Amino acid sequence: MSETIGFLEPRQAVLDRRLEIIADLADLLPEGSLISDERGLKPFETDAFLAYRRIPLAVALPETTEQVAAVLKYCSRYGIPVVPRGAGTSLSGGAIPQEDAVVVGLSKMSRILDIDLFNRAATVQAGVTNLNISEAAGADGFFYAPDPSSQLACTIGGNIGMNSGGAHCLKYGVTTNNLLGVKMVLFDGTVIELGGKALDAPGYDLVGLVCGSEGQLGIVTEATVRLIAKPEGARPVLFGFDSSEAAGSCVADIIAAGIIPVAIEFMDKPAIEICEAFAQAGYPLDVEALLIVEVEGSEAEMEAMLRSIVEIARRHGVKTIKESQSALEAALIWKGRKSAFGATGRIADYICMDGTVPLSQLSHVLRRTGEIVAGYGLRVANVFHAGDGNMHPLILYDINDPEDAARAEAAGNDILKLCVEAGGCLTGEHGVGIEKRDLMRYQYSQADLDQQMAARAAFDPHWLLNPSKVFPLEGRPAA
Amino acid sequence: MIVHFEPPSEEGIASVVRSASAERVALSIVGGGTRTGLGNPVRAARTLSTRRLSGIVTYNPSEMTMSALAGTPLSEIEAALEAKGQMLSFEPMDHRPVFGTSGEPTIGGVFAANVSGPRRYVAGAARDSLLGLRFINGRGEAIKAGGRVMKNVTGLDLVKLLAGSHGTLGILTEVTFKVLPSPPAAATVVVSGLNDAEAAAVMAEAMAQPAEVSGAAHLPESVRGRVIDGALPEGAATVLRLEGLADSVALRAQGLSEAIARFGPVSQLDTAQTKRLWADIRDVKPYADGTTRPLWRVSVAPSAGHQLVAALRLQTGVDAYYDWQGGLVWLRMEADPEAELLRRYVRAVGGGHATLLRAGEDERARIPAFEPQPAAVAQLSERLRASFDPSRIFNPGRLAAIA
Numbered sequence: 001m002s003e004t005i006g007f008l009e010p011r012q013a014v015l016d017r018r019l020e021i022i023a024d025l026a027d028l029l030p031e032g033s034l035i036s037d038e039r040g041l042k043p044f045e046t047d048a049f050l051a052y053r054r055i056p057l058a059v060a061l062p063e064t065t066e067q068v069a070a071v072l073k074y075c076s077r078y079g080i081p082v083v084p085r086g087a088g089t090s091l092s093g094g095a096i097p098q099e100d101a102v103v104v105g106l107s108k109m110s111r112i113l114d115i116d117l118f119n120r121a122a123t124v125q126a127g128v129t130n131l132n133i134s135e136a137a138g139a140d141g142f143f144y145a146p147d148p149s150s151q152l153a154c155t156i157g158g159n160i161g162m163n164s165g166g167a168h169c170l171k172y173g174v175t176t177n178n179l180l181g182v183k184m185v186l187f188d189g190t191v192i193e194l195g196g197k198a199l200d201a202p203g204y205d206l207v208g209l210v211c212g213s214e215g216q217l218g219i220v221t222e223a224t225v226r227l228i229a230k231p232e233g234a235r236p237v238l239f240g241f242d243s244s245e246a247a248g249s250c251v252a253d254i255i256a257a258g259i260i261p262v263a264i265e266f267m268d269k270p271a272i273e274i275c276e277a278f279a280q281a282g283y284p285l286d287v288e289a290l291l292i293v294e295v296e297g298s299e300a301e302m303e304a305m306l307r308s309i310v311e312i313a314r315r316h317g318v319k320t321i322k323e324s325q326s327a328l329e330a331a332l333i334w335k336g337r338k339s340a341f342g343a344t345g346r347i348a349d350y351i352c353m354d355g356t357v358p359l360s361q362l363s364h365v366l367r368r369t370g371e372i373v374a375g376y377g378l379r380v381a382n383v384f385h386a387g388d389g390n391m392h393p394l395i396l397y398d399i400n401d402p403e404d405a406a407r408a409e410a411a412g413n414d415i416l417k418l419c420v421e422a423g424g425c426l427t428g429e430h431g432v433g434i435e436k437r438d439l440m441r442y443q444y445s446q447a448d449l450d451q452q453m454a455a456r457a458a459f460d461p462h463w464l465l466n467p468s469k470v471f472p473l474e475g476r477p478a479a
Numbered sequence: 480m481i482v483h484f485e486p487p488s489e490e491g492i493a494s495v496v497r498s499a500s501a502e503r504v505a506l507s508i509v510g511g512g513t514r515t516g517l518g519n520p521v522r523a524a525r526t527l528s529t530r531r532l533s534g535i536v537t538y539n540p541s542e543m544t545m546s547a548l549a550g551t552p553l554s555e556i557e558a559a560l561e562a563k564g565q566m567l568s569f570e571p572m573d574h575r576p577v578f579g580t581s582g583e584p585t586i587g588g589v590f591a592a593n594v595s596g597p598r599r600y601v602a603g604a605a606r607d608s609l610l611g612l613r614f615i616n617g618r619g620e621a622i623k624a625g626g627r628v629m630k631n632v633t634g635l636d637l638v639k640l641l642a643g644s645h646g647t648l649g650i651l652t653e654v655t656f657k658v659l660p661s662p663p664a665a666a667t668v669v670v671s672g673l674n675d676a677e678a679a680a681v682m683a684e685a686m687a688q689p690a691e692v693s694g695a696a697h698l699p700e701s702v703r704g705r706v707i708d709g710a711l712p713e714g715a716a717t718v719l720r721l722e723g724l725a726d727s728v729a730l731r732a733q734g735l736s737e738a739i740a741r742f743g744p745v746s747q748l749d750t751a752q753t754k755r756l757w758a759d760i761r762d763v764k765p766y767a768d769g770t771t772r773p774l775w776r777v778s779v780a781p782s783a784g785h786q787l788v789a790a791l792r793l794q795t796g797v798d799a800y801y802d803w804q805g806g807l808v809w810l811r812m813e814a815d816p817e818a819e820l821l822r823r824y825v826r827a828v829g830g831g832h833a834t835l836l837r838a839g840e841d842e843r844a845r846i847p848a849f850e851p852q853p854a855a856v857a858q859l860s861e862r863l864r865a866s867f868d869p870s871r872i873f874n875p876g877r878l879a880a881i882a
C-alpha cells in the first residue's frame with residue numbers, strides 16, 4: 001500500500017557494517033539468541049499495526065539484564081538504533097523496526113521472580129505475559145488488575161511501554177497506577193532500579209515517566225507490580241439500547257451518580273454482530289447498542305449497585321437487560337467482548353482508533369464518528385471502554401486496496417482531531433507509535449513537544465532508542 | 480534583601496522567570512507558605528508566590544474532574560467538592576500541625592510535593608489523581624501536559640514527573656485532577672493489644688480479604704492515647720478502615736472482624752469517629768507537639784516497617800507509628816547523628832527511604848532531607864532537571880542529594 005507515514009532514513013554507515021555488527025552481537029549473546037537471516041527476521045517486520053513493515057538489521061533475544069546491557073552498550077558506542085519489543089501486539093506501530101535497527105526482544109526473559117503476598121507485589125521479568133501474572137497469584141486469591149484484551153500474548157514490558165489499560169481499569173486504573181518499580185537498562189548500558197515495594201520514592205517520579213514512554217527511554221528488564229485481592233464475586237450485565245446516543249448518555253449518568261462499576265464496555269450494532277457471530281456470547285441482535293456493566297463485591301453489594309444502575313438504564317429507555325446467571329455465562333459475555341478485535345480481523349482489515357473524550361462528549365463524538373467514516377464511504381464498528389471515555393472505532397477497509405487504505409487513514413485522522421477538539425486526547429492506551437506521531441501537533445504546541453523531547457534527550461541524547469516513534473520527524477532537536 | 484513577587488497571571492509568572500533566567504538569579508517557589516519545612520532549605524534572592532493565581536477554573540461533578548489555578552487554597556477546593564459529595568481520593572495531609580505554620584496550603588503545593596495520606600497505599604498518591612497541568616519551565620515558557628481525561632498516553636507523561644518535583648522543574652500554574660464520590664459511610668475495625676510484628680501480620684491478612692480495606696495503620700501503646708482524644712480502647716491499636724455505602728460497610732466490617740478475631744479483642748468505630756481518627760493519623764497528630772524535634776517519614780515495604788523499628792530499638796530509643804499497612808513509619812529517635820543510623824538500617828531491611836520531615840534549623844542545614852540516590856539515578860535526574868530549567872534557577876538546593 002502507499003505509505004503516508006515516514007520513517008527516519010536508515011543510517012548508511014550502520015547498514016554498511018551489517019555483518020560486523022551481527023558478528024559482534026553474536027559474541028555478546030548465548031547461542032541461538034541472535035537472529036539475522038531473512039526468514040528469521042520476517043516475523044519481526046511489523047506488529048499489530050500491520051500496514052507498515054520494515055525488516056530490521058538483526059534481532060537480539062537476551063536472557064539476562066546483563067546481556068541487554070551489553071547489547072545496548074555496544075549499540076550506543078557504534079550509534080546503532082535499537083527497537084525494544086515485547087510480544088509485538090502494539091496497535092500503533094510502536095514495535096515496528098527499521099532497516100538499520102537492532103530489535104531487542106524480551107521474549108526469553110519470561111520468568112516470574114517473586115510473588116510476595118504479604119506486600120501484595122509481584123516481581124517479574126519484562127517478557128512475562130500480562131495474564132501469567134494473574135495466573136501466578138490467582139490460587140492465593142490475588143490478581144493483577146490492568147487487563148488488555150491481548151493479555152494472553154502481550155508482555156508486562158510492552159504494557160509499561162504503552163501504559164496499557166483494559167476493561168477493568170475504570171475501577172483499578174491503568175498500568176501506571178499499578179506499577180511499583182522497574183529495573184531498566186539505559187541506552188549506554190547502565191542498569192538502574194527505580195521504585196520498588198516502598199511507596200513514594202524520593203526524587204523525580206521516574207517510574208511514572210518511564211511508563212508509557214514507548215521504549216524511548218531505556219529497556220525495562222524487570223517490573224514490580226501491585227497485586228490486589230480478588231473481589232468476593234463479580235457479575236457482568238448486558239444492557240441493550242435502541243440507539244448509541246441513549247447508551248452513551250446512560251454511561252455518563254452512571255458515573256455522574258457516583259457509581260463506579262469495575263467496567264463499562266460499549267458495543268454498537270456492527271460490533272455486536274461481529275462478536276456474536278464469532279463467540280456466540282448470547283448478545284441481543286435486535287438492539288443498536290450494548291453496554292456490558294460489571295459490578296463486584298458481595299452478593300448484597302452487587303444487588304444494591306445493580307439496582308441503581310438498572311434504574312438509570314430505564315431512564316434511558318433500556319430495551320433488554322440480561323444478567324449472567326452463572327460463571328460460564330459471565331465468561332461468555334467477556335469472551336465476546338475480548339475477542340472483538342480478533343473477530344473483526346476475520347471479516348475485514350481494520351485500523352483501531354484510541355482517542356479518549358470527556359464523558360459528556362461521548363454521544364456527540366460517536367455520532368460524528370459515524371458521519372465521518374460514512375463520508376469516506378467506509379464502515380465502522382465501535383467497541384470500547386466507555387466508562388473512562390476511551391473510544392475504539394474500528395474502521396474497516398481492504399489493506400490490499402491502496403485507495404481504501406488511504407481513506408481509512410484519513411478518516412482515522414479526522415476522528416482523532418474530533419477527539420482533541422472535544423477536550424480529549426489522541427490515545428488513551430495504545431500509544432502514539434508511528435500511527436499518531438504526525439498528529440501530535442493537534443494536541444500539543446511546539447513548546448510542549450520541545451519540552452517532552454528535551455526530557456527524552458536526558459535519557460537518550462542521540463535519539464537511537466525507538467527513534468522513528470512518537471515525535472514528528474520534523475522539528476526534533478539536533479542529536 | 481529578598482525580593483518577593485506575586486504575579487496575578489500565568490504570563491506574569493513567565494515574565495518573572497524570564498528575567499530571573501536572563502540574570503541567572505535563583506527563585507524560591509512559594510505556594511501557601513505551609514510546608515516551609517519540607518525538603519532542604521532553599522537559598523534564593525527572590526521568591527515567587529502563586530498566591531494571586533487563584534480560583535477554580537472548571538468543575539464537572541458528573542465527569543469527576545476539576546481544574547484549578549495553582550494558588551487556589553486547598554480549603555476552597557475541598558469545600559467545593561464537599562458541596563457535591565465528592566473528595567480528593569488521595570487525602571492530602573495538612574502539614575500545619577507538625578510544622579506549626581499558619582498559611583493556607585495551595586493545590587499547586589499539594590501536587591508539587593505529591594502530598595498523600597492514608598488511602599495512598601490502595602487508591603494511589605496525588606500523582607495518580609493528576610490528569611493534566613500547565614507550568615512555566617525555566618526558560619519562562621508556558622507548557623501544557625496531559626489533559627482532562629482519565630486515560631492518556633499521548634507522548635511522555637510529564638504530569639507524573641512534575642508531581643512531587645518540589646518546584647524544581649517548573650512552576651505549576653494550573654492543575655486538572657480526578658475526584659471521587661465521598662463514601663457516605665465509614666467504619667474502623669480496631670484490634671487491640673498487638674505488638675508491632677503481630678500488627679503487621681493482621682494488616683497483611685486484612686489486605687488479603689475481599690473487604691476493600693482503605694486504611695491500615697498500627698498505633699503502638701505510646702501513641703494510641705494521642706489520637707481522637709484518647710478514645711481508642713486500652714492497649715496498642717491496629718486500625719482498619721472500611722468505606723462505602725452504609726449497608727456494605729456494615730457487612731464488610733462484620734466479615735473482616737470475624738476473619739481477624741483470632742488475633743485479639745476486636746471493636747469498631749462509627750463514621751464520625753473514623754473520620755477524626757484517620758485525619759489524626761494523616762496529619763501526624765501524635766507528633767504535632769509544637770516542637771521542631773526531628774521527625775522522620777520512612778517508606779519501606781509493609782513487611783519491613785516493624786523490622787526496621789525493632790532493629791533501631793536495639794541501638795536507641797524510638798517512638799513510632801505505622802500507616803500504609805506498615806510501610807509508612809513516622810518516627811522519632813533519641814540517637815545522634817540519627818540520619819546515618821536510620822538510613823543504614825533502611826537499606827538493611829530491604830531498602831526504601833527516610834525523609835527528614837521536620838527538624839530544627841541546625842539539623843536541616845546538616846542533614847539532607849531526602850534519601851540520597853544512587854549515582855546513576857542522581858545523574859539522570861540532574862540531566863532531566865537541566866532539560867526543564869537549564870540555568871538552575873528554581874528552588875536551588877531543595878532536592879539536594881536527589882538531583
Ligand SMILES: Cc1cc2nc3c(=O)[nH]c(=O)nc-3n(C[C@H](O)[C@H](O)[C@@H](O)COP(=O)(O)OP(=O)(O)OC[C@H]3O[C@@H](n4cnc5c(N)ncnc54)[C@H](O)[C@@H]3O)c2cc1C
Nearest residue numbers: 508510511512513514515549580582587588591646650651
Ligand atoms: C514575603 C514572604 C511572606 C511569607 N509569609 C509566610 C506566611 O505567612 N506563613 C508561612 O508559613 N510562611 C510564609 N513565608 C515562607 C514561605 O511561604 C515558605 O518559605 C515557602 O518556601 C514554603 O512554600 P509553601 O509552604 O507555600 O509551599 P507549598 O505550597 O506547601 O509547596 C510545597 C513545595 O512545593 C513547591 N511549590 C508550591 N507551589 C508550587 C507551584 N505552583 N509550582 C511548583 N512548585 C510549587 C514549593 O516550592 C515547595 O517546595 C513567607 C515568605 C516570604 C518571602
Ligand SMILES: Cc1cc2nc3c(=O)[nH]c(=O)nc-3n(C[C@H](O)[C@H](O)[C@H](O)COP(=O)(O)OP(=O)(O)OC[C@H]3O[C@@H](n4cnc5c(N)ncnc54)[C@H](O)[C@@H]3O)c2cc1C
Nearest residue numbers: 086087088089090094148149155157158159161165215220
Ligand atoms: C487483539 C488486541 C487487543 C488489544 N487490546 C488492548 C487493550 O484492551 N488495552 C490496551 O491497552 N492495549 C490493547 N492492545 C494493544 C497491545 O496489546 C498493548 O499495547 C500491549 O501492551 C503491547 O504489549 P507487547 O508485549 O505486545 O509490546 P510490543 O507491541 O512489542 O511493544 C509495545 C511498545 O513497548 C515497547 N517495549 C516493549 N517491551 C519493552 C521493554 N521491555 N522495555 C521498554 N520498552 C518496551 C516497544 O518498543 C513498543 O514501543 C491490543 C492489541 C491487540 C492486537
